[in-house]
Amino acid sequence: MIKHLVIGIFTCLCCSLRLPRRYFLTMRRFLTRIVSRLWLHEPVTTAMSSESQIHTHSRRKMVVGLGNPGMEGTRHSVGMAVVDALAAHLGLGERWCGDRQLRGEVLVADAHHLVLLRPRVLMNINGVAVAKTANKYGVQPEDILLVHDELDKPLGKVAIKHGGSARGHNGVRSCMDCLRTDVMPRLRVGIGRPAGKTSVERHVLGRFSAEERKVLDSVLVQSVKILMSQLRDHDEKPYSSPSSTAGGRQAKVASMEPQQIQMCPANIKEQPSKTKAVET
Secondary structure: OHHHHHHHHHHHHHHHHOOOOHHHHHHHHHHHHHHHHHHOOOOOOOOHHHHOOOHHOOOOOOEEEEOOOOOOHHHHHHHHHHHHHHHHHHOOOOEEEEEOOOEEEEEEEEOEEEEEEEEEOOHHHHHHHHHHHHHOOOOOOOHHEEEEEEEEOOEEEEEEEEEOOOOOOOHHHHHHHHHHHOOOOOEEEEEOEEEEEEHHHHHHHOOOHHHHHHHHHHHEEEEEHHHHHHHHHHOOOOOOOEEEEEOOOEOOOOOOOOOOOOOOOOOOOOOOOOOEEEEO
């Protein structure tokens, strides 16, 4: 009860504090990390559970649609729409099962050695659901594919990013904090930046217009094709366990090249790098 009360207070503070933007962002990150630590009953290490120590051909993969619960259909939750489309493509759209302990909705496709996840916690702490689910099903961080919205790409474009910085996306940052690594590949779905004087927050939390939904339909189809291709490529690659670095973070696999991403506003400055994009 005390833990839930503290979580509620911190969550309210994250939403209600009216500080200068620079201080607000720092405070919000600090508070969301505390909330995440409180939600995680036990430490989640990169080793995960013993189930992860299985052969390459049967290792489970996980695809996560990042978003906000109850806000399906908004730009910020487009990752959930993509994962829904993937489930429908596999003929498993009716098999979603809510799990209060994991803080999410889970679909297990044993025939594909695949776990699909829709977190049921706020975007800023999506990593809690991801870490809990990965721990339960023995999924390694490098086998977790995150699907999320991308401000710096227009609607109609998607891109694969192989690990690296969150570059401002709070859902990705939460996953990195809870899993304690940044090796997770990501499928970034373009939503474009707001026009005119519309704020970023209002833009990402808004719903797609009728015209945008026509484009979104083709984006979902293309995104599913890319995901299926990534999953097939994953099965064909030999497994090599990444070594751990000092501080508890996991080293990136040599073949993974960090790529440029910048989502929600953040005071982060990094050198850009190459990105492999797929245009729909």
